[in-house]
Amino acid sequence: MTTSSPTRFRLVPMRPRDPSEPGRTASPLELFFDLVFVVAVSIAASEFHHTLTEGHVVDGLVNYGLVFFSIWWAWMNFTWFATSFATDDWLYRVLTFVQMGGVLVLAAGIGPAFAEGDYHVMVFSYVVMRIAMVAQWLRASRNPDPLRTTTRIYAAGIVFTQVFWLLQLTLSGTAHAVALLVLIAAELAIPVVAEKGGVTPWHPHHITERYGLFALILLGESLLGSANAIIEALHDDVALGPLISVSILTLVVTAALWWIYFWPPHHRAISSFANSVRYGYVHYFIFAAAGAFSAGIEVTIDALTGHTELGSIAASFTVTIPIAVFVLGTWLIAVRPYADRLVNTVVPTAVVLVLLDPILPIPFALTAIVLTLVITVLVLRPAPDPTD
Known part of the structure; x- marks a missing residue:
């Protein structure tokens, strides 16, 4: 954290952070900031589940993609800014709380976005x-530093795009989609x-820790699904066995996804701006x-209990x-550059x-088996030393 003396307004000059600062970890404010995204992610997943259950797959994918973009982009922008310029004065905290309030209101607008295609609350x-x-x-x-141009371009670019986010609310049909x-x-x-005007000084270990923490939030939603399968099993004697199986398989798969994600040293993946x-x-x-x-x-649970328009294959x-996309994405950005030939063959094959x-x-029994075999390979083929 910066050691600059506060001004007469008790504000600390917002100077670039040292990208090699030792012991840099997520701050309590950053962890608090992440908590509000738990709400938004949970509601988005729930609405996506209901849309899929009703058989509206395309509409569900489109709405989920748009909703999740707003969640992800708001989180990512703050996270990258904080790794480069975070202070801990009252104004920085207040502006962060404003963003947190915006996330909560955005979460309230997710329902209308899915149900009616009404994005007004979300956009505002x-x-x-x-x-x-x-x-x-x-x-x-x-x-007065070399990053003044960079920071002003960020500010101007954001203002410019926000004006047009508001204007697009007046459009409809194809024009709105475009x-x-x-x-x-x-x-x-x-x-x-x-960043062409000057690269902001991100802290590799700090920023990848922040990504890892957000990944944990999202994987936690899957564990909730596992618990829901057990709850449903207690109230449905007919599907008791399959629901318990889903719960166990979900835990195995979620643990495997966690293992795969945290196997490689992520901080090595952002050694340049392009990376x-x-x-x-x-x-x-x-x-x-x-x-x-x-x-x-949740859709799988609905399929087992007869509460979805989707067939068993579509539900699976x-x-x-999503599991395949998660594993493929993790492999592309963090595993592939540092793994040996065996790992780089096993993971995409999986x-x-x-x-x-x-x-x-x-339901996804093969997935649990395959991912367990992947983890076995990762155990036998340790990742590069994360302290390097």
Whole structure:
């Protein structure tokens, strides 16, 4: 943490953090910030589950993809900013709390987005969060250092895109869909453009710890699905055996996903700006897949108890596809560059086998077996030393 003396307003100058600062870990404020995303992720997964259960697969995927983008992008922007410029004065805390409030309001707007395609609440809350980030970037731009241009481009880019997020609410049909895609592309382009003027000093160990903590939040949703399977089993004698099996298999698969994700030394994957962009953006699919996995578990429970419009094979795909995406994404950004030939053969092969699971009568049994074999290989082939 910066040791600069506070000003007369009891504010600490927001100077760039040391990217090699020893012992840098997630702060209590960052952990508190993550807690509100538990709410948003849980509601998004629940709404996705209900949409899939009703058989509206395409609508569910589109709405989930858009909703999760707003959650992921708000979280990621704050996380990367904090690793480079975090202070601990009252204004930094207040602006962080504003963003947290925006997340809670966004969570309240997820239901209408799925049920009616009404994104007004979500967009307004998203804009509030992003404007709070503008204030943070402007604070960082007040220092006479080489990053002044970078921080101002971030601020200007965010303001520009927020204006158009509000304007797109007046559109409908194809024009609205096109506007959403353009705005998402514009948001993703802001860091790429801004960092050309000077690269912000991210802390490799700190930033990858933050990603790991968010991954734990999402995997925790899957454990909730495992518990729900047991709860349903206690109230359904007919499907007692299959539901208990789903609960056990869910725990095994979730543990395997955790093992695969935390096997490689993630901090090595962001050694350059290009790699950090790749690492951050691929995590959209990893995180979204983890959230979708928990929704798929609930769909599987509905299929076993006769409460879904989906057939058994389609219900199984709602589980196996997210698992495959999660494993593939993790392999691409963190495992593949540092693993040996055996690991780099076993992991993608496992992804293919997981996608074959729905042809079996037992829900994702093959997936649990395959992932267990992957973990066995990872145990026999230790990852590179994470302290390097």
